[in-house]
Amino acid sequence: MTVIVPVLGDQLSPGLASLAAVDRAGTVVLMAEVMEEASYVPHHKQKLVLVFSAMRHFAAALRDAGWTVDYRALDATAPAASLTAALAAAVARHEADRVVAVLGGEHRLIEAQGAWAAATGVPVELLDDDRYLVSPALFESWAEGRKRLRMEDFYRWQRAETGILMADGVPVGGQWNFDKENRKPLAKGVRVPEPPRFEPDAVTRDVIAMVETRFAGNFGTLGRFGWPVTRAEALVALDAFIADRLGSFGDYQDALVEGEPTLFHALVSTSVNLGLLSPRECIDAAVAALEAGAPLNAVEGFVRQILGWREYVRGIYLREGPGYVGRNALGASRPLPEIYWTGASGMRCFDAAFEQTRDLAYAHHIQRLMVLGNFALLAGVDPHALHEWFLIVYADAYEWVEAPNVIGMSQFADGGLLGSKPYAAGGAYINRMGNHCAPCRYKVKERAGPDACPFNYLYWDFLARHAALLSKNQRLWTVYDGWNRFTPARQAEIRVDAARFLATIG
Numbered sequence: 001m002t003v004i005v006p007v008l009g010d011q012l013s014p015g016l017a018s019l020a021a022v023d024r025a026g027t028v029v030l031m032a033e034v035m036e037e038a039s040y041v042p043h044h045k046q047k048l049v050l051v052f053s054a055m056r057h058f059a060a061a062l063r064d065a066g067w068t069v070d071y072r073a074l075d076a077t078a079p080a081a082s083l084t085a086a087l088a089a090a091v092a093r094h095e096a097d098r099v100v101a102v103l104g105g106e107h108r109l110i111e112a113q114g115a116w117a118a119a120t121g122v123p124v125e126l127l128d129d130d131r132y133l134v135s136p137a138l139f140e141s142w143a144e145g146r147k148r149l150r151m152e153d154f155y156r157w158q159r160a161e162t163g164i165l166m167a168d169g170v171p172v173g174g175q176w177n178f179d180k181e182n183r184k185p186l187a188k189g190v191r192v193p194e195p196p197r198f199e200p201d202a203v204t205r206d207v208i209a210m211v212e213t214r215f216a217g218n219f220g221t222l223g224r225f226g227w228p229v230t231r232a233e234a235l236v237a238l239d240a241f242i243a244d245r246l247g248s249f250g251d252y253q254d255a256l257v258e259g260e261p262t263l264f265h266a267l268v269s270t271s272v273n274l275g276l277l278s279p280r281e282c283i284d285a286a287v288a289a290l291e292a293g294a295p296l297n298a299v300e301g302f303v304r305q306i307l308g309w310r311e312y313v314r315g316i317y318l319r320e321g322p323g324y325v326g327r328n329a330l331g332a333s334r335p336l337p338e339i340y341w342t343g344a345s346g347m348r349c350f351d352a353a354f355e356q357t358r359d360l361a362y363a364h365h366i367q368r369l370m371v372l373g374n375f376a377l378l379a380g381v382d383p384h385a386l387h388e389w390f391l392i393v394y395a396d397a398y399e400w401v402e403a404p405n406v407i408g409m410s411q412f413a414d415g416g417l418l419g420s421k422p423y424a425a426g427g428a429y430i431n432r433m434g435n436h437c438a439p440c441r442y443k444v445k446e447r448a449g450p451d452a453c454p455f456n457y458l459y460w461d462f463l464a465r466h467a468a469l470l471s472k473n474q475r476l477w478t479v480y481d482g483w484n485r486f487t488p489a490r491q492a493e494i495r496v497d498a499a500r501f502l503a504t505i506g
């Protein structure tokens with residue numbers, strides 16, 4: 001009697017439900033690097049290295065813990081083409097009579113797993129992924145019958161359910177949310193602590209060589225690869241965040257700073273998404289820091305990202321189904337402009353976000369939302385093309401977390417399921433939150449003409465294009481009042497500037 005437990009590339013957790021459900025004796029853990037996963041989009045080179053290196057390290061840790069692991073490397077002879085093919089071959093090779101697996105994170109994989117029994121000829125038990133704090137059933141119990149599915153409502157419900165940052169049934173500090181305190185530009189003289197970087201070991205170096213050869217044409221550079229690839233490294237990264245950066249995480253959560261690609265952000269998304277860290281242990285570490293004196297606006301801000309946003313977007317993704325990524329409520333159809341691949345836009349905020357995306361496979365939330373996403377929204381880029389770009393370029397990108405953020409939060413393409421209004425902003429916002437505008441070739445204070453910051457006229461052009469729909473939104477009434485106060489000549493000038501600029505970016 002042999003059971004096969006396939007462990008996917010983002011299921012690298014020793015407590016995985018499938019591993020907990022079987023006996024070590026009589027079990028073969030299957031891990032397979034396969035072209036289908038490596039190429040469903042042409043991932044950033046750093047993401048490929050991260051996933052394959054973390055998989056190889058995890059396989060070694062399982063073996064050390066006494067598991068039998070059948071590991072199929074992509075550079076071995078005759079690698080399997082897909083996870084399904086790898087599993088069918090492993091069932092035959094080990095004469096297995098049962099498969100126990102945890103459901104994958106993406107609709108694409110969940111669908112493939114539904115066909116595993118037919119492909120292998122043995123019973124396949126598919127378990128829920130219990131590494132999230134909120135199961136799909138629990139999310140459904142919250143969502144069912146609600147008129148609106150807002151993150152803030154979900155988050156408050158989760159705080160109450162879990163008791164996290166609660167005291168005697170009320171939120172610690174008397175407020176659910178300290179977001180208003182978390183919008184400061186970086187103050188002069190504030191030093192940003194250097195986050196740890198993990199030097200590639202022999203395993204990672206082998207993977208780097210493989211990726212440089214087999215995926216030479218993929219986007220991104222590998223020279224600065226330094227992501228945690230083991231649980232031990234991920235814990236070092238989490239500890240460093242709690243000790244050195246959490247204290248200022250809240251204050252500078254929305255800041256944009258030239259030459260500071262990571263600021264006070266946690267840099268834990270790659271590790272949590274792979275399973276090297278659990279979301280609960282990240283939350284617990286921050287709450288423990290509060291007890292040791294960390295500021296509440298920082299701790300609450302961080303907890304909200306993980307207990308709130310991360311769980312909420314997964315719930316939305318699973319609930320909305322595979323069609324979600326095709327939504328396009330604003331009818332945007334512009335092909336993805338070339339500047340998303342070259343970083344040669346001339347807009348300093350955009351090019352800085354691009355450069356670090358290329359070299360670190362990382363941009364922080366405000367760069368993703370208010371620079372790269374905002375620009376696409378204003379320019380009317382096809383949301384599906386942008387979704388694919390975001391899925392390609394970040395080391396932490398998996399559709400379940402990326403798609404709600406891009407399609408919903410950033411592009412308003414779900415028509416307001418996630419957000420009550422589009423995250424659209426002109427140059428003044430970017431200038432207020434950081435210092436990219438000073439060295440920029442465009443002038444943020446100019447509203448018209450060839451030197452004006454493109455975010456300025458694109459912002460008004462976007463609002464004008466979508467006036468029929470968006471001017472009905474109460475949260476945008478003041479903004480539309482502003483637009484309506486412009487003279488017709490001024491409005492026409494804005495629209496001409498926008499058309500001229502958009503023609504230059506393709």
Ligand code: FAD
Nearest residue numbers: 265266267268269305309310364365368369396397402405
């Ligand atoms: P921090 O800012 O330090 O936040 C701490 C943690 O909170 C993150 O590690 C993450 O686990 C969680 N978190 C924060 N914001 C979000 C959010 N909006 N949704 C879900 N979890 C959140 N996150 C991904 O993990 N993968 C993606 O592919 C991804 N794509 C995004 C695309 C867009 C357009 C936007 C606006 C956001 C996206 N995010 C994505 C969310 C967020 O930007 C990243 O999680 C964050 O930048 C990762 O860096 P960090 O670990 O330093 O996060």
Ligand code: DLZ
Nearest residue numbers: 008009010032033034037038104105106
């Ligand atoms: C992201 C990824 C990549 C690049 N390669 C593999 C792989 O070769 N084998 C594997 O098991 N998993 C891989 N993954 C992670 C899966 O794509 C991931 O499980 C799905 O995206 C679901 O979240």
